[in-house]
Amino acid sequence: MSRDAVLSDAEWELIAPLMPSMAAGGGRPFADHRRVVEGIDWHYRTGSPWRDLPASFGPWQTVWKRHARFSRDGTWDKIHAALLAQADAEGRIDWAVSVDSTINRAHQHAATLTRITGARLNHTNLLIKPPDHGIGRSRGGLSTKIHQLVDGNGLPMVVLVGAGQSNDPPMFPVLLEHLRVPRLGPGRPRTRPDRVRADKAYSARAHRSLLRARGIGAGIPELSDQVRHRKRRRAAGGRPPVFDPVDYRGRNVVERAFAHLEQWRGLATRYDKYAVTYRGAAVLRAINLCLRRLGDAP
Template identity: 45%
Template sequence: MEPLLPVSNGRCGRWRDHRQVVNGVLYRIRTGVQWRDLPERYGPWKTVHERHRRWSAGGTWKVLLRRVQAKADAAGDIDWDISVDSTSVRAHHQAAGARQAPPPVRKGGFPGGQSRSDPGRTDRSAGGGEALGRSRGGFTTKIHLSADGGCRVLSLVITPGQYADCTQFEPVIDKIPVPRLTTGRPRTKPDSVSADKGYPNRRSRRYLRRRGIQHVIPEKADQAANRVRRGKTGGRPPGFDEDRYKKRNTVERAINKLKAFRAVATRFHKRGYVYLGTATVAALVIWLRS
């Protein structure tokens, strides 16, 4: 990880050891304690919190996750029969009330040629705001994700809790690119995609057909009845592989692994990009453990 982490620019005073800070971030995400309650062995809690906040804004955690995925792909360890789903996360009342301000600029250098003008560096939450909304579950944030056959997260998108799953299907698939360790374009096309009845709209199917991706998405009863009622103009029923659909539980298991981290299972962060960074760190740990 060290070559991918930012370096001091010499103007920020003493630069605390990355290992100590990363361990503090991992401890907090796993236990869900308040930042002020971090054990002293991780150094000043403000340093740990600030480093996590800046690395979430600058995309450092995302770069690390992509590198781990690239190594797994190079070793042939990724099952590209992926599944897509979402999960709602209850937001604590302390997550509300954030000021409308842009994310901070990260201190230090930008590894791998990354620049401050990179449009993908902040990875802001979809829908604007701080990805907080009202749903039947109350004050919530929704995590949309894709997972490979090994129950590991490939991509993450966060939205307010009332957003429908189907509206974020394309953004989740578009965020899958896994870079190559050598030369070549990143891999962006899975072998197949499976999803539940929250995604069977025409737009999602057209998107997959346009990219030549096989899919297993069940048809809703009302959609099937409408197709039959239209007769020949209704078209043919979409293909459905029951055996392949049984593997969709991999994304459910990936969600369970992700929510085993207490800072992900309940949202306390006011800023959406910081919470997305927290979920990214949890996904990174899951990949490293595998």
């Protein structure tokens, strides 16, 4: 296999029917989808500039424009959802999910746009175009965060992008809200996991109340100051939340998921100016991992 090859024939057969034939607004039909998708994969896997794309993938402008289009119009999300639906139908999804984030350095090429720093994220601009473009300034310099919700085996199910200096807890309900796995047959998409594992950063009363209201088990340890405060209040402090340290060991799958994600150098270091294209690449990486999961023997 050459260094340019990215997808196997079996993997391409899974996503080829899901690729759009033409743009939503009409126009000329798309051509050479496989060559373009493999060119996008190659770019983010190597972290090379778009202009250095090998000629075997075609004009770099075509590859870049199609990635930008598919990131903005939701094509990557639709393909990701379809593959998750197939994996769920085959019983390949473990619904004891884990959430966390990873912080990545933003290259100077990604920081050339005017942005509103400290912009608050909401349900709309998370997926389209945050005012800060998902880039924040912290002690280490310009950085960005990828937030993920993964299944019990580390398969990414929800991928969102935020500024590097932003806190993780506000993203917790947003990640749960974006969890939607369609069903191949009749029925509504599944939106409720069996259990959620998270580290102490997500140990807020509001988060536990949210999970309890939805009938979702919580595997979240308490912060030390919360433990002290509860004990200081004695009986008024209430009972400690149920926590299974053995079950909590399964949370490491989200850390391993980020390790797989950052094998693509273009994700480990952000070169994209726009959050929507950077997030699109992270979703594309999740698609590749879904293809690998579906290709494994049951």
